[in-house]
Amino acid sequence: MLPQARPPAAGQIARDRADYFNTNGRALSFQSLILDLQRFWADQGCVILQPYDIQVGAGTFHPATALRALGPEPWRAAYVQPSRRPTDGRYGENPNRVQQHYQLQVILKPAPADSQDLYLASLATIGIDAGLHDIRFVEDDWESPTLGAWGLGWEVWVDGMEVSQFTYFQQVGGIECDPVSTELTYGLERLAMYVQGVESMFDLDYNGASGPARVTYGQVFKRAEREFSAYNFELADTVRLVVHFADAETECQALVDRGLALPAYDQCLKASHLFNLLDARGAISVTERTAYILRVRALANACCEAWLAGPSSVD
């Protein structure tokens, strides 16, 4: 009396759409998915940037978003950013949780009136067809206490799975965003798992090749997950981290005083990551935690003010 036929996995359904598949007939590989999204956003007038070379917790922290969201100049950019979240590490043993994952970050300033339509079109380019799926914008307001930033928006659900964060920035570094920007953050592993129909991130087809040339996500990152989880949870020297934090803080303030917003912001990012590491080591009590967040936020606010005080970035 219970239904028997389990519907086919998403990968199989997508197989009907040959244009989204590489020549081997498999679903979009992890890297193709990134390339396709970048191509899409390049066509929308975004500059395609590379990841920022400092550890950050989210793509928002990249100066191309955090700083460029401020001030009046129009700006469109897209880039992949590794997101480091030390507390989410599971030694590579949890199929859905890792201490480092990839985000594709898009910033559109000012926010175009058709932001949602553009986003839906970007999903269509990677084979998520609105005719087959249930795509929903579910309330989720974004806030970054360390960045002194907030915005209103949604998490985007595809068939019950959150695949993106969609935010209209209202404030960054305690400063009102004028004009308001659209920020899109795609969780790339999740999206790829969905498109490929795999249950574990480590099974993701990374390069779309077959036979000995085939590379999985696990082959690329599993060792890093094990080693960084051990470092984050067990070995990071908390005494030294506290010192590093204070050093970064001092350096940041000194650079702000000289009006060097970008080098100062690097130090702010370092302080933020050191705080995350201390948090993962359980070295911070609840009350201390608030104090640390406020210290990072003070740095972020100062950097943002220095950024705005400096010469226009588009000159």
Add this chain to the structure above:
Amino acid sequence: MSELLLELLSEEIPARMQPRAIEGLTGLLHDKLAAAQIPAESIRGYVTPRRLTVVAEGILAAQPDRTEERRGPRVGAPQPAIDGFLRSAGLAAVTECEIRPTDRGEFYFAVVNRPGRPAREVLPELIHGAMAELPWPKSMRYPASDLRWVRPLTSILFMLDGEVLPLPLDRVPVGRTTRGHRLLAPGEICVSNAADYLKRLRKAHVVLDQGCRTEMICKGLEAAVSAEGLSLKPDPALLAEVTGLVEFPVVLMGTIDADFMALPPEVLSTAMRAHQKYFSCLWPDGTPAPRFLFVANNVAVDRGRTIIAGNERVLRARLADARFFWDHDRRVPLKSRVEALKDRVFHAKLGSVYDKTERIAALSELLAGDVHGADPHLSRRATRLAKADLSTGMVGEFPELQGIMGRYYALHDGEDERVANAIADHYKPQGPYDFCPRAPESIVAALADKIDSLAAFFAIGEAPTGSRDPFALRRAAQGIIRLILENGLRVSLRAIFACAADALGPKYPDATGELLAFIADRLKVHLRGEGFGIVGGAKLTLLRHDLIAAVFALDEDDLVRLLARAAELAGFLATEEGTNLLVAYRRASNIVAIEERRDHRRYDHDVQRKLLREPEEFALAANLDLASDGAMRALAREEFDAAMGHLATLRRPVDEFFDRVTVNTEEPKLRENRLRLLSAIRATMNRVADFSQIEG
């Protein structure tokens, strides 16, 4: 009579905000139309995730005409004054004015007929005003307009009898077009009037009426479960929420892998409900069935197969996580997790959660003595373990399962079932309608947890003020009241709070007095909310505030006795004896109060027998002794009614005393003694209830 059609199309409005938004908007329009003298005969509001729509019918086409009269300058006034008046009144020549005599001479009068403005002229500013005033819990700026809104406005449909009206909203288009369902009919739709709008939206897969959407969802859910021989676990809050997430609801059913069905039902339903907004299904015997229902916002070309598969995958990942925690958590016994609570701050000024469990364990010993049938050892065990599940992976992932997981893990560890249940119950009741524990050890744990929270936060000066109650202490107090009253517990709150203060230690100030006053205050609120209290299973009829106050004033800290007394007081006052008692009390106490105020002193001392003169004085003093003695003995037996009966016998001697004896006599000693006698009556009666609090 005109028809107004207004649709505010926006990006997705959070589901929780939709009902208030449409209520607010229709309310504002109603009021503003009335104030502008163009009231509507009917106003209907509709809300979906993307639109707020108002259809107002029977609007007056124009405001009624008004005649305005203005007095101008005196006849013969200087020409500039007359010219100025004409200009301001909008008249061309002085001949258009009337000349009227007044008691100060003849004056020019301008009589101007002001035709009412047509509705079409009034409406734009009126609608703009309503939009600006509509309160959103959170609103945002966006590039297209200066008007803050919950999410960016896409376009506005604004028509009066089919004619588009302007609305100054910067770059948000205003006109006769809208859009259908985001995925199913994304194109522009041009409408000519309200009926046309409703018809076209229906075709464009938008079920505009929120009630209709709820009904569609209900029918879909029912059809899906009955086809499988299952039933739906009712969930009105979830139903309301998903109604606000879809414009065209399509109910779909998914399957839960059999391997996950061994998880506790609460884990299943929490993972499904809180994170995924899925409905749970039940077998006919009420146990969870391996099916879930959800509401999609799309009619997919493959009849939803892809959507179902996707949702099943997401749920599988969530439940795999939950099962990992379930297996992992059970490897460590609950009792060895107690240590970890030392790292969990309860409040910066109140130590760790571990410290809190130590305090409630200490309290549980005293409380176990007060709760009939409670085993002190098991009660202590339960309170020690009550918070241990906070450090489990499952509660970390699903905080709403705190206590519930503690119960499962305790049972797994082989703890006594009473201990396990008390762990689950100790957070309860969470509000006026939540389950109130009845098992003895559960009552002890639930009381201890709440008593400690109240005592601790009051001790550090964190009592609730106004609308600020960050630690939910009012709810905790109500929990205490319900636990005591619904279980008929005979406890001295004073003793319990003293014990809680002991457990906190000497470095905190004792706040027992404040706490008792707080409980008294919450008791009044609780009784007002309920309309009755439940004492030992018996319902009391509505208790008057003043009666509670009259009994509470006696330092009564046993809530059961307090309510029993208040109820008896209510009954007694309704009888003739009750009237007698009140009259006697008031006659005696009024004059004492007046004289005490005048003399700036009190007359509390004992009556001196040798200063009694009149027979009525002797009689009253003797009757008072008798009545007092009888009343006190009755009180000791908790025979409150009888105690009041004794006091009521004083009516006659009090009346006779006032008829024959002059209180304010010339002889000061006699006067003082008579006041002392009356004061003694007041004092005796106040030991039974503070009758001065009684109104009416």
